[in-house]
Amino acid sequence: MRIFVFVPQIPYPAKSGGRIVTCPLVEELSRLHEVHLFTLTHGEAEEKAGIDHFSNLCAGVYTAPGTSRIDIPVLGRSFFSRYPYKVHRFTSRELAQKAARAAEKHPPDVIHCQNFYMALYARDLAARCKVLYQENFETLLLERWCANAANPILRRMIQIEARRTRNFEMECPVWFDWLATISGADEMHYRQAAEMFPGTRDLIHSRIVTVRPGIDLSYYTTRQEQSLSNPFPPRAMKNLVFTGMFGYEANVDGAVWMVKEIMPLLERENLSLWLVGQKPADTVRALHNPPWIHVTGAVEDIRPYLHHADLSVVPLRIGGESG
Numbered sequence: 483m484r485i486f487v488f489v490p491q492i493p494y495p496a497k498s499g500g501r502i503v504t505c506p507l508v509e510e511l512s513r514l515h516e517v518h519l520f521t522l523t524h525g526e527a528e529e530k531a532g533i534d535h536f537s538n539l540c541a542g543v544y545t546a547p548g549t550s551r552i553d554i555p556v557l558g559r560s561f562f563s564r565y566p567y568k569v570h571r572f573t574s575r576e577l578a579q580k581a582a583r584a585a586e587k588h589p590p591d592v593i594h595c596q597n598f599y600m601a602l603y604a605r606d607l608a609a610r611c612k613v614l615y616q617e618n619f620e621t622l623l624l625e626r627w628c629a630n631a632a633n634p635i636l637r638r639m640i641q642i643e644a645r646r647t648r649n650f651e652m653e654c655p656v657w658f659d660w661l662a663t664i665s666g667a668d669e670m671h672y673r674q675a676a677e678m679f680p681g682t683r684d685l686i687h688s689r690i691v692t693v694r695p696g697i698d699l700s701y702y703t704t705r706q707e708q709s710l711s712n713p714f715p716p717r718a719m720k721n722l723v724f725t726g727m728f729g730y731e732a733n734v735d736g737a738v739w740m741v742k743e744i745m746p747l748l749e750r751e752n753l754s755l756w757l758v759g760q761k762p763a764d765t766v767r768a769l770h771n772p773p774w775i776h777v778t779g780a781v782e783d784i785r786p787y788l789h790h791a792d793l794s795v796v797p798l799r800i801g802g803e804s805g
Contacts, residue, residue, distance in 0.1 A: 484590050488596060616668065724736070
C-alpha cells in the first residue's frame with residue numbers, strides 16, 4: 483500500500499515522548515509499505531540526521547518550516563479563528579501544497595495523521611482509508627491545566643483554548659475512517675465528550691478504537707545494565723528521578739509541584755530529586771538546588787539515570803492518560 487504519514491516533527495532520534503511513539507511506527511510501516519512522510523522542521527540540530535534516516539526508509543520525505551512554540555503572528559490569527567492555536571501552529575500551507583502535488587503523482591491508499599493538529603492535511607486529500615491517531619485527548623489536558631492554573635488571565639485563556647480544542651476534536655473525526663486513541667482511558671474520555679455533540683456522536687462511537695503504541699523497548703533492556711555507569715554522586719542519599727522534556731507544560735507543572743509541594747513533605751535531607759531531560763524552561767532551571775534538586779538539561783543517555791535511581795517518579799497533574 484501507499485501510505486501518506488503526517489507528523490508534527492521529524493520523529494528521529496526517538497528521544498522524546500512523541501518521537502518514541504512515532505519513530506517505530508514510521509519505521510515499521512516503511513518496512514512493509516510505500517510510505518511518504520510529511521513533517522515540519524523546527525531548527526533542531528538533529529533534524530538532518532532524522533531526514534537522512536527516513537530518506538533511506540521512505541519513498542519520499544517532504545518537509546516545511548514549522549513555527550516556534552509561542553508564535554505571536556500565529557497567535558494573532560488563531561485569536562479570530564474557531565480552530566485552536568495548535569491547529570494553526572502545525573498547519574503549513576507549504577507542506578499542504580507539497581502533499582497535494584505528491585498525491586497527484588502518487589495517489590495514496592491510506593492517510594495517517596498523528597494527532598488532531600495535523601488533521602487538516604487529510605481533509606481535502608482523497609484516499610481509500612484515513613486514520614487519525616491521537617496520542618492525547620487534548621481537551622482533557624487543557625481542562626486539567628486550567629484547573630491548576632493560578633493566574634486568572636492565563637486560566638481564562640486556557641478555558642477559551644480548551645473549548646475550541648474540544649469543538650475541533652469532535653469535528654475532525656468526520657474527515658477520517660478511523661479514530662485511534664493511545665489508551666483505553668483516552669477512548670473513554672473521548673466517548674464521554676462525544677455525548678455532548680449529537681451531530682458527530684454516533685460517528686465517533688462507531689469509528690473510535692484504542693491502538694496501543696508499538697514502542698521499541700530493546701533500548702531499555704536490562705542486558706546492558708553492567709555497562710551503565712552510575713551518574714549519581716557517591717553519597718548516602720536516595721535518588722528520585724523525573725524524566726521528560728521540561729519545556730512541555732505538563733512536565734513543567736509537574737516538576738514545580740513536585741519540588742514546591744511534595745518534596746517538603748518527605749525526608750528531604752535524605753532525598754535528592756533529579757529532573758533529567760532536554761529544554762528545561764526557566765521555571766524549571768530555577769529549581770536547581772544541589773544536593774537536593776538537580777536540573778540536568780539534555781543528557782546523552784537516559785538509561786543510567788533510570789537504572790541507578792532508587793525511584794522513578796511521574797508527578798503529572800495535567801498530563802494525558804497514555805500510560
